[in-house]
Amino acid sequence: MLIDGADGNYRNDNLLLGFSDLRRLRSERPLVFAKGRGIFVVDENGKDYIEAVSSFYCAALGFSDEELADAAMRQLRALPMYPSAIHRTTAPVMELSERLAAIAPVRNARVHFAVTGSEANDHLVKFMWYGNGFAGEPRRRKIISRKASYHGSTIATAALGGGRDLHDSFALPMQDYLVIGHPGWPDAAEPGEDETAFTDRLAAELDRVIQEAGPETVGGLIAEPVSVSSGMYPPPAGYFEKITTVLRRYGIRLFVDEVVTGFGRSGEMWASQAMGLEPDCVTCAKGISGAYMPIAALLLGEEFAGRLDRGSDAKGWFAHGATHAAHTVSAAVALKVLDIFDERDVLGHVRRIIPHWNAALDGLLDHPLVTGNRKFGLMGALKVADPREAPDGNAAASLQVGGIAKAIYEAGLEAGIIVRPLAGCLVMAPPLIITEAEIGELARRLRLALDRTLAALPAA
Numbered sequence: 001m002l003i004d005g006a007d008g009n010y011r012n013d014n015l016l017l018g019f020s021d022l023r024r025l026r027s028e029r030p031l032v033f034a035k036g037r038g039i040f041v042v043d044e045n046g047k048d049y050i051e052a053v054s055s056f057y058c059a060a061l062g063f064s065d066e067e068l069a070d071a072a073m074r075q076l077r078a079l080p081m082y083p084s085a086i087h088r089t090t091a092p093v094m095e096l097s098e099r100l101a102a103i104a105p106v107r108n109a110r111v112h113f114a115v116t117g118s119e120a121n122d123h124l125v126k127f128m129w130y131g132n133g134f135a136g137e138p139r140r141r142k143i144i145s146r147k148a149s150y151h152g153s154t155i156a157t158a159a160l161g162g163g164r165d166l167h168d169s170f171a172l173p174m175q176d177y178l179v180i181g182h183p184g185w186p187d188a189a190e191p192g193e194d195e196t197a198f199t200d201r202l203a204a205e206l207d208r209v210i211q212e213a214g215p216e217t218v219g220g221l222i223a224e225p226v227s228v229s230s231g232m233y234p235p236p237a238g239y240f241e242k243i244t245t246v247l248r249r250y251g252i253r254l255f256v257d258e259v260v261t262g263f264g265r266s267g268e269m270w271a272s273q274a275m276g277l278e279p280d281c282v283t284c285a286k287g288i289s290g291a292y293m294p295i296a297a298l299l300l301g302e303e304f305a306g307r308l309d310r311g312s313d314a315k316g317w318f319a320h321g322a323t324h325a326a327h328t329v330s331a332a333v334a335l336k337v338l339d340i341f342d343e344r345d346v347l348g349h350v351r352r353i354i355p356h357w358n359a360a361l362d363g364l365l366d367h368p369l370v371t372g373n374r375k376f377g378l379m380g381a382l383k384v385a386d387p388r389e390a391p392d393g394n395a396a397a398s399l400q401v402g403g404i405a406k407a408i409y410e411a412g413l414e415a416g417i418i419v420r421p422l423a424g425c426l427v428m429a430p431p432l433i434i435t436e437a438e439i440g441e442l443a444r445r446l447r448l449a450l451d452r453t454l455a456a457l458p459a460a
């Protein structure tokens with residue numbers, strides 16, 4: 001029960017939240033949100049905040065789109081749910097698979113729906129095991145991920161995620177999971193290493209890890225196009241070309257996690273297109289429905305999907321499914337998102353707004369707490385450091401929230417802006433619908449938070 005006692009003491013004995021300090025949660029009321037309006041969310045006390053992270057990088061069309069709400073209501077009234085399995089499905093799911101296949105960054109894509117990004121990545125691993133088993137390569141089970149990446153919270157995807165706490169806390173990773181270095185340029189580079197030497201070293205490491213594991217035991221490598229959860233690192237020049245060359249040498253697949261970057265973040269529909277990647281499978285979620293309803297998808301390349309066919313032929317069926325995968329209402333909302341992308345030229349808007357976004361991030365570089373920035377599409381990170389402390393070159397190796405970034409986050413809440421604090425930086429990915437004036441207001445509130453944090457620092 002949630003009790004606000006007469007003495008003003010708060011106690012929460014029931015609600016257990018993820019990525020939270022559970023002791024604090026018992027005695028301190030969390031931030032409770034009640035409404036949304038465009039790029040703003042409003043808490044239970046009526047205070048508004050610019051959601052500079054689109055909540056979890058997902059509310060791409062903001063928090064109050066009437067057309068999305070109407071699409072959901074229409075579907076709720078017509079047929080609120082019906083599972084897509086056992087040779088049965090619904091019209092919105094059929095149409096959505098066709099429309100996604102038509103825009104997918106893999107050729108002749110076959111589409112399988114899940115509920116969350118975690119699930120999509122989890123199923124990717126499962127499907128790889130399944131497909132390779134039936135294609136006469138049962139030993140190709142190992143999957144490679146990169147340090148400090150994030151792919152989800154299921155057992156398999158927490159194992160793929162490279163964050164220390166994600167592993168240590170749950171005794172992961174399990175066997176079949178291989179980890180290579182974080183491509184966070186320049187922070188993860190060795191002293192004196194230039195960008196070419198850095199990417200050469202990462203490619204050589206990948207080659208070595210594959211050789212040591214036995215190339216015939218490795219099925220794929222999963223990568224976020226931009227390392228979001230480690231602090232929004234765009235890939236260094238040449239990185240994906242070199243990585244892909246190594247993978248192709250051994251017949252190992254490239255899986256691209258576009259859970260954050262898909263649906264317009266880069267100014268293209270997919271970051272894979274913006275970067276010229278040729279994935280064997282892409283996973284997506286979040287922006288696919290503007291996050292109004294949970295839905296995720298695997299966009300499987302022809303060869304990969306063909307392996308699933310062979311398994312089904314051998315067994316008489318594909319022994320995998322879930323009640324809420326391809327939820328009918330979620331699919332109807334996702335269809336409306338695709339309509340909105342066309343009708344409102346969302347990609348055109350993102351491309352036009354990116355220079356203003358970049359200028360706003362650069363405009364904060366003069367602040368004493370800001371030491372740099374990283375930018376990609378309509379996303380970015382401000383590097384921050386306490387001027388009284390030596391810089392922590394290793395900050396990006398951890399997903400844990402750091403001191404000064406956390407202090408700025410707290411000051412941001414006061415100033416009416418929500419950013420995502422990580423070790424040594426503040427990460428942002430505002431709703432794609434943000435206007436030039438709203439970017440100005442976002443920068444103003446962020447500067448206020450930075451000023452207040454600086455003013456509150458005890459003198460050295």
Ligand code: PMP
Pocket residue numbers: 056057116117118119121150151152153224228229257259260285286
């Ligand atoms: N992949 C990436 C790159 C993510 O950032 C996330 C979540 N932030 C996920 C997968 C997992 O998605 P979900 O939270 O929907 O399970």
